[in-house]
Amino acid sequence: MxxxxxxxxxxxxxxxxxxxxxxxxxxxxxxxxxxxxxxxxxxxxxxxxxxxxxxxxxxxxxxxxxxxxxxxxxxxxxxxxxxxxxxxxxxxxxxxxxxxxxxxxxxxxxxxxxxxxxxxxxxxxxxxxxxxxxxxxxxxxxxxxxxxxxxxxxxxxxxxxxxxxxxxxxxxxxxxxxxxxxxxxxxxxxxxxxxPFFAVSLNTGEFIKYLSNTLLATMISYSNEMSKVADIIGEIQIKEAFKVLHLDKRWNGCNMSSYVYPGCGYGGYCLPKDTQAMYAKALAKGYEPMILKNVIKINETMPEFMADKIMSVSNKEDRIGILGLSFKPKSDDVRDSSSAKIIKLLIAAGYTNILAYDPIANEAFAKAYKFNGVNYYKRLETLCEESDIIVLATAWDEFRDINKNYKAKKIVDCRYFLGGDTTCHF
Ligand SMILES: NC(=O)c1ccc[n+]([C@@H]2O[C@H](COP(=O)([O-])OP(=O)(O)OC[C@H]3O[C@@H](n4cnc5c(N)ncnc54)[C@H](O)[C@@H]3O)[C@@H](O)[C@H]2O)c1
CATH class of the missing domain: 3.40.50.720 (NAD(P)-binding Rossmann-like Domain)
Known part of the structure; x- marks a missing residue:
């Protein structure tokens, strides 16, 4: 019909x-x-x-x-x-x-x-x-x-x-x-x-969606927290460790394992607001969900963690080239993008030379965030050549080889992406 x-x-x-x-x-x-x-x-x-x-x-x-x-x-x-x-x-x-x-x-x-x-x-x-x-x-x-x-x-x-x-x-x-x-x-x-069609009660329908998004956010924050633990202990090969984790047969090669991987925090329109909303709803009903509370907290710390890494290898006068502006690869959605949060922190710390490139999101980013002093580049190669420090902020496939192509440059890989075959969905 x-x-x-x-x-x-x-x-x-x-x-x-x-x-x-x-x-x-x-x-x-x-x-x-x-x-x-x-x-x-x-x-x-x-x-x-x-x-x-x-x-x-x-x-x-x-x-x-x-x-x-x-x-x-x-x-x-x-x-x-x-x-x-x-x-x-x-x-x-x-x-x-x-x-x-x-x-x-x-x-x-x-x-x-x-x-x-x-x-x-x-x-x-x-x-x-x-x-x-x-x-x-x-x-x-x-x-x-x-x-x-x-x-x-x-x-x-x-x-x-x-x-x-x-x-x-x-x-x-x-x-x-x-x-x-x-x-x-x-x-x-x-x-x-x-x-498959599931007809459930009104509250169940809504709950199923939040089960999904809060679980994804939890997996990401868990991975990010573990990356911080590894970082503070030192001498831990974070990328390798997570890749070996994914080899567990119980994952069965599923795409979902890509959410159990560290980065610079989840962004975009859905995960941040939906995790917040589920936390707020539970709180309003009289229960504080502690896991969600900390999932949100950890996520909030990630841009700062990455900005600190960038600052530890650079000076304020350095040209910082940000690769990737959308909240995830294959999208031009820049809502709540980690790149924006990192750029904001760098500008607040006195950095004045910020170069930015995204395969498709330059325009949307410039329109959404009115940052003073960010220069947008149309070519990846030009940005890489002109930057003192390269920061990989979104895991676009076309950035895969920048560590091989720009060996002399300092690179901060906020997505633990370079030098491997990682697929990143967030
Ligand atoms: N984007 C995603 O990946 C995704 C995935 C699943 C669910 N969702 C959910 O779906 C909903 C929409 O998300 P989106 O990403 O499509 O948002 P969006 O911002 O892309 O689109 C929302 C649209 O609603 C319009 N709008 C606002 N008030 C209106 C009104 N009174 N009448 C008609 N149009 C109106 C806005 O102008 C806008 O174009 C949200 O609740 C979101 O959480 C989004």
Missing amino acids: KYTVTVFGLGFVGLTTALAFAEKGNKVYGFDIDNERVSMIKSGKLPFIEPGLDKALIRHIDKNFTVTSDAEDAAKNSDFIFLCVGTPCGENGEADLKYIYSAIDMFWGVLSDDKYRVIVVKSTVPPSTTSERVTPYLEQKGLFNRETFSVANNPEFLREGYCWDDMMNADRIVCGISDEKGKHMLQSLYSSFDT
Whole structure:
């Protein structure tokens, strides 16, 4: 069965979701409040770099997928309303739900007619948000009639850099549901995806997403803490030690082992805010999760640990070449990037000669961080030649051989990446 779907928020998750449903033959409307983003998408261009998604956009724009400026009308005609808006970190680490509420404000008025709709929170929200925040928000508006709508959540597990492939070939679809009708509709919508479908309680759906992200953050912080322990003891070959750890047959060669590897801390849009939000939610419910508390603390110390390493081998007048600006390779997302934190610390310490290069994220970085005195380079080779110290901050494959190619230069490898075959996913 084919449906009509409206997606609020056309970022990594929303645009991918919208195009995936369009690819499966549904009629999809997309709505976003960011006009610049909307005009780009309307003209068939992605607002970020994502392999495969670019072609999907060209295939479906103005066919199965329409970017609309009338969110209410789109929602009126839809069987499903997906909320894929941002859920940033609030003042005390909690998930800030302002965009969820503002999206609901745009369509709740249509929910009192006789058409049945499923409202699906796809944004990452802490366990109990759909039941204790979203549903009461709708009820405050006088919407109690569950005969005509259902509220659900459907957390997303895609990875930036692999959005399209992860969405089309997901390993699990999780739906937190509040009633049988919503469950059947979601099952039917997802039936064209060849993926195991799990219908669970509302709180469980949300919890599964946080299990995933907080575990990844924990593995990274564990590895980072152990790298600091190794560093202080001394004479420990950190890269080799972790690579040998990965040879344990119980890992079975799985990609997940790449998260059990040290670096300069996790960044990006999801792990930092989601770990904070889970910690804040548990605290608000009366339990302090000690592991998460320390996962966050260790992560916060990593940029400083790396900045200290850089300062220990350089002077303030030295030209410091930063390689990699995105929060991870294969992405131009610079949100919460470790490179930005390291550059900030260097500038605060009086460093004035900072050179920067990223294969795709120079522009996004310069726009997001208005650092004075950072010179952006278009060529890796020029940056390396002109730097006194080279700092590898993001593990892009094209940086793999810089230690061989620039033997005379001092290199600080913040990702324990050089001289090996490490794959780094964060
Ligand atoms: N990026 C990831 O890798 C990823 C993976 C899984 C889950 N998530 C979660 O999915 C959600 C979205 O993440 P993202 O990376 O796509 O964010 P994003 O910042 O790329 O996109 C969010 C979009 O929502 C829009 N928006 C805000 N308020 C709106 C409103 N009222 N109506 C319509 N649009 C509105 C913004 O303009 C923006 O374009 C977050 O909760 C995030 O934690 C992200």
